């Protein structure tokens with residue numbers, strides 16, 4: 001059955017009745033190998049993705065696909081543990097379901113994290129990149145067809161896709177914590193094969209800083225919903241040709257798990273600041 005805006009709206013209505021009755025302001029999405037928690041907050045609820053999304057959920061590698069609900073200073077924070085990728089066979093509309101659902105549940109700020117490969121040799125694995133922009137090289141857009149007509153604007157502006165104030169705040173907090181961090185451009189490719197070395201050189205020449213197979217569809221849909229977006233890439237590896245050994249998803253998951261403490265700390269501080277604002 002086709003996944004329609006009506007189906008998502010109906011699911012959001014049902015979820016609103018199930019979720020604790022706190023105003024939600026923030027949603028966070030965890031990337032590959034990244035287990036996110038909010039150490040200073042209370043987790044009030046956890047739902048499996050098949051209870052959350054009105055389409056069949058299958059095979060999310062490196063994720064326990066759940067939505068958790070946290071209380072921070074009397075407000076709700078949604079955490080999506082796992083995302084949908086085009087290369088898994090999900091449609092662009094399904095990939096974009098996370099930010100759209102978050103928006104329907106009342107969220108105004110959407111923070112996404114991802115595991116990504118470094119396109120430049122100066123960006124070491126383990127470091128963080130605050131996304132300033134992206135290249136959508138996935139040959140898809142979540143606004144094609146009826147989802148684009150679902151709400152205004154039909155032609156969303158993407159000049160400030162990644163919110164300038166949130167970028168500044170994230171950079172400041174990461175630097176204060178002593179993390180290696182810089183701003184960069186996310187090159188979003190389809191996957192699931194990793195790049196060839198020639199493709200990595202091309203992506204770097206196009207202006208990419210990191211490369212991954214997610215993020216761009218979500219960001220387009222989030223902006224269409226009017227959400228403020230912050231994107232954080234955890235560099236898990238050097239991209240092909242810069243790396244001295246072959247790439248594997250296991251390595252990505254391992255590196256994600258090793259460095260996730262940084263994201264947990266940064267997100268915890270960001271959440272406290274944003275919820276209080």
Ligand SMILES: O=P(O)(O)O[C@H]1O[C@H](CO)[C@@H](O)[C@H]1O
Nearest residue numbers: 031032114115212213214252
């Ligand atoms: O972007 P996330 O979901 O963090 O995952 C990244 O890691 C996987 C490849 O190892 C791809 O899915 C890529 O996009």
Ligand SMILES: Nc1nc2[nH]cnc2c(=O)[nH]1
Nearest residue numbers: 115116117211212213239
């Ligand atoms: N496409 C792509 N996705 C990734 N996710 C984590 N590392 C990589 C990478 O090197 N390339």
